[in-house]
Amino acid sequence: MDQFNREEFDQLAAEWRYVITDLICRAGSGHIGGALSLVEVVLSLYYRNMKVDPKNPKWADRDRLVLSKGHAAPVLYVALAYKGYFPMSWLPTMNADGTKLPSHADGRTVPGVDMTTGSLGQGLSAACGMAMAAKTDGRTHNVFCIIGDGESNEGQNWEAAMFAAHNKLDNLVAITDCNQMQIDGTTQEIMCLEPLAQKWKGFGWEVLEMDGHDWDSINTTINQAVAVKGKPVMIIAHTIKGKGCTIIENTVESHNIKVPDQAAYDKYMNALTVSAKLPY
Amino acid sequence: MNYHEMEMRAVYAATLSELVKENPNIMCLEADLSKASGTFSVIKKNHPKNFINVGVAEANMIGIGAGLAVEGKIPFCASFTPFASRRVYDQITISVAYANNNVKIVGTAPGITAGPNGGTHMCFQDLSIMRAMPNMHVYSPADAYELRATLKYMAKSTQPTYMQLIRPKMPKIFDENVTFAPGKAQILREGTDVTLISTGYMTKFTLQAVGELEAKGVSVDLIHCGSVKPIDEQAIIASAKKTGGVVTVETQNIIGGLGSAVCEVLSENHPTRIKRLGIPDQFGEVATEKYLFEKHKFGVPHIVAACVEMKEKTAKKHKCCS
Secondary structure: OOOOOHHHHHHHHHHHHHHHHHHHHHHOEEOOHHHHOOHHHHHHHHHHHOOOOOOOOOOOOOOEEEEOOHHHHHHHHHHHHHHOOOOHHHHHHOOOOOOOOOOOOOOOOOOOOOOOOOOOOOHHHHHHHHHHHHHHHOOOOOEEEEEEOOHHHOOHHHHHHHHHHHOOOOOEEEEEEEOOEEOOEEHHHHOOOOOHHHHHHHOOOEEEEEEOOOHHHHHHHHHHHHHOOOOOEEEEEEOOOOOOEOOOOOOHHHHOEEOOOHHHHHHHHHOEOOOOOOOO | OOHHHOOHHHHHHHHHHHHHHHOOOEEEEEOOOHHHHOOHHHHHHHOHHHEEEOOOOHHHHHHHHHHHHHOOOEEEEEEEHHHHOOOOHHHHHHHHHHOOOOOEEEEEOOHHHHHHHOOOOOOOOHHHHHHOOOOOEEEOOOOHHHHHHHHHHHHHOOOOEEEEEOOOOOOOOOOOOOOOOOOOOEEEEOOOOEEEEEOHHHHHHHHHHHHHHHHOOOOEEEEEOOEEEOOOHHHHHHHHHHHOEEEEEEEEEOOOOHHHHHHHHHHHHOOOEEEEEEEOOOOOOOOOHHHHHHHHOOOHHHHHHHHHHHHHHHHHHHHHHO
């Protein structure tokens, strides 16, 4: 695991936001809001919390990550490229014809993506299967799974919730990207999730909460989560949709942006709070 | 071992048990129907580490299967056909076929064999919808020996697969030496007048029909497609060239299933007159097999009549052509 340096992490997070926005703008459209809300969480997982080896993406003892909200793939692709799973030159091909980096997280073509996702509600079940396999084989790695708060409308999550608690999958740590927005409006307007923490507790999970943009909060909470024994853990990560891109930050419209021309490209890139050099 | 004296579900469980002993990565997944699919007293008891009951949650079962497959396990996920196919169609599409995870899905009590459970449980479209899914093989074995051969193949392959499992006893059609290969049909009788093609549960009835047809002087080429996808194009085309007329029989909607597969093959390779027997685009209902055969006209007498009619319609034309 990498040494934590607050300044470097801040710089990296800013750069990732710049790259994510560039990739989506180049592609002409994309799910930017839910990718930007996860930057610190995914960065922390890959640089601080998860046991991984980019040179050996299928290493049996690595920790796994299932990005169930597969539309946030740009943040995962950027993380994997920065960690060295594949060349940086792949990044600007996202969504181009014949790309290896399609809009939703794709384990078939992208080294380091542990499960193909994109149809909401399915990732937590797969993560349960992966955690179950580890238990069956007596292996000690952890399985992380990130779901969206909007995604939590899907009933399959709650089938998986029952299963994980019933089978005491304490090697499973789920994280809800709780930015309180979904496609058609706020989660409060469309389908109220609250009391979310109590729901997961009621399903037999340990529930923790964290500030999804604060390095210390993320690290402390994830460490606490992996130490829990006897039950799965849900971390509710309080995040801001579209964080870092001022014209869409904390708006429902940030879910998916259209970037038809250079003017739109400039508008979004100029709205980033920090600029950076593109690594490709 | 006389497997044909056992219920097919018992053969499924016994074979799965053998396979688990050979390969501990094989897993048996159930969604609260393990007694119905026969694994409750066999796999759960003898191989508890290889048995997962997810409760009444089929979507989750498929997802867990996908996750297990990511980790190198070979999950066999069973439920009644409607719940193993149409209820979880998107889960199978994305988490299994699209993601290319090695999950085996077993749909039990196919077609009219759902009998007393009636229309809600009588699935006539699983062959159709599973066949339409890229990266998915579709099998429907006809007896205990073919079932065992099919399961042994599935356990060794890395191919996402859907298999129909008949639950009751079935008469012996094959023997212990039968082999299974995807895209390879079994030629059960060789004849010259009509090609008769069936799969799964209906093959025991087409065999009966062939006996009656021979007595009537109709010579039948009988093809059993245990592998519906991929289908044995070569065998179908060769037979159609020989007979000039084809009758298909399945306990499925005639839209999209075996009959459609045969039509697709022949229309593009050797246009041939075809009669599809099965369910004419209707739902199931609580009823006896006899009633459903009569209502939908795909029992033995209807198969015989369709073949006789096919011979009459094609004989003259075919002779002219040949």
